[in-house]
Amino acid sequence: MSAAPKRRVGVLISGGGSNMAALIAAARDPAYPAEIVCVVSNVADAGGLAKAEAAGVTARVVDHKGFADRESFERAVVAVLEAHEVEIVALAGFMRLLTPWFIERWRDRLINIHPALLPAYKGLHTHARALADGVKIVGCTVHFVRPEMDVGPIIVQAAVPVADDDTPDTLAARVLTQEHRIYPLALARVASGAARVVADADGRERVATRDLAGPDAALISPL
Ligand code: GAR
Numbered sequence: 084m085s086a087a088p089k090r091r092v093g094v095l096i097s098g099g100g101s102n103m104a105a106l107i108a109a110a111r112d113p114a115y116p117a118e119i120v121c122v123v124s125n126v127a128d129a130g131g132l133a134k135a136e137a138a139g140v141t142a143r144v145v146d147h148k149g150f151a152d153r154e155s156f157e158r159a160v161v162a163v164l165e166a167h168e169v170e171i172v173a174l175a176g177f178m179r180l181l182t183p184w185f186i187e188r189w190r191d192r193l194i195n196i197h198p199a200l201l202p203a204y205k206g207l208h209t210h211a212r213a214l215a216d217g218v219k220i221v222g223c224t225v226h227f228v229r230p231e232m233d234v235g236p237i238i239v240q241a242a243v244p245v246a247d248d249d250t251p252d253t254l255a256a257r258v259l260t261q262e263h264r265i266y267p268l269a270l271a272r273v274a275s276g277a278a279r280v281v282a283d284a285d286g287r288e289r290v291a292t293r294d295l296a297g298p299d300a301a302l303i304s305p306l
Pocket of ligand 1: 096097098099100101102103131175176177178196197198206207259262
């Protein structure tokens with residue numbers, strides 16, 4: 084029996100692309116249910132572009148500054164994704180807000196990673212804000228994207244304990260290590276169909292994960 088075809092994934096970046104690199108590395112496994120077929124950056128000198136090319140993945144720049152409005156920028160991004168027959172889009176440090184048009188175009192096939200335990204600490208400077216609040220557990224989240232920023236059904240989270248001497252940078256580094264674990268895991272679940280969005284009678288959405296016997300206990304990192 085031949086293996087199920089891999090789902091075709093496009094990754095959108097704006098920066099260093101370490102999460103993108105983690106997805107590319109995971110997808111090298113022949114058993115992984117997705118392949119990364121292209122990377123698009125809205126920033127011309129994003130470090131992730133060279134990493135993608137070094138890994139043999141097509142990398143394109145669509146610089147938002149060259150477009151009159153968000154939607155025309157996004158139409159250019161979609162043209163690249165469609166040219167590569169992309170089925171799933173993964174935002175990996177992509178720092179542009181997307182319009183409802185784009186988000187609906189990829190509904191339940193558009194995922195994002197955020198460096199906090201959503202729904203806490205949406206937006207920017209998550210680690211500095213968490214330290215200022217004195218919280219003891221932080222983390223990261225992969226979720227399906229909805230039009231509101233950093234909102235959407237949660238696919239996987241990892242928890243990271245805060246140390247007394249943590250700075251925003253030390254915390255960011257430990258959280259990033261967990262991001263690199265959970266993003267490939269979450270994408271695999273989406274690509275294989277194991278993670279899917281279900282809604283309750285009130286229309287509130289969450290992700291149901293097939294074959295998950297208990298809680299994701301491994302997703303709590305050591306201090
Ligand atoms: C990651 O920490 C990611 O979670 C964050 O940007 C960083 C990108 O790093 N994303 C956001 O803050 C989105 N709201 P990377 O380019 O090395 O993957």
